[in-house]
Amino acid sequence: MKPDDVRNLPLPKRLVKLFLTTFYLSAFTFGGGYVIITLLKDKFVDELKWIKEDEMLDFISIAQAAPGILAINGAILVGYKVAGLLGIICATLGAITPPFILLTIISLCYDIFKSNFYVKAMFEGMRAGVCAVIVSAVFDMMTNLAKSKDIVLAFILVGSFIANYIFDVNVIIIMAVVAGIGVITTFFRFRKKLVKKEAPTG
Secondary structure, three states: OHHHHHHHHOOOOOOHHHHHHHHHHHHOOOHHHHHHHHHHHHHHHHHHHOOHHHHHHHHHHHHHHOOOOOOHHHHHHHHHHHHHHHHHHHHHHHHHHHHHHHHHHHEEEEEEEHOOHHHHHHHHHHHHHHHHHHHHHHHHHHHHHHHHOOOOHHHHHHHHHHHHOOOOOOOHHHHHHHHHHHHHHHHHHHHHHHHHHHHOOO
């Protein structure tokens, strides 16, 4: 079955595939929510094509802004898009089950893990890989923004980076300002489209 045809699967099979996919991604994700967001994009946008590129960017923004763990928020949004409320349940269970199992095992063997040289070396190597994955995700998103040739989005991207990295402005303040800019920009664009539709032709 081609990736484009997967959406035509019956709901039970789609739910099973959603659970197994999020379970698999969560089980092999190390480094936090931004990494699993990247993997969700690769799987559901590029491979399965259940979600569009611009929708995934919106999902990342919502998941970041909403309270809670970024990885779970992202899984919830993807699950809802794919299969509604049942999709939320399956995607959430798939995302939380591997960490639950792994952390339970680690907690039982904590004394062994904390002093094990090989475990420490493994996590040191993972840090470098995680950084590469995050940089790759940022590059992909910036490439898509560049293709849109939207001056407002470019201004938001550069301005947010400068405000947070150079001037150490609180992320909450940045997100609030950016949300306001987005509302105002969307309002004027929507209004402009209405004017064009209502304008007489001929």
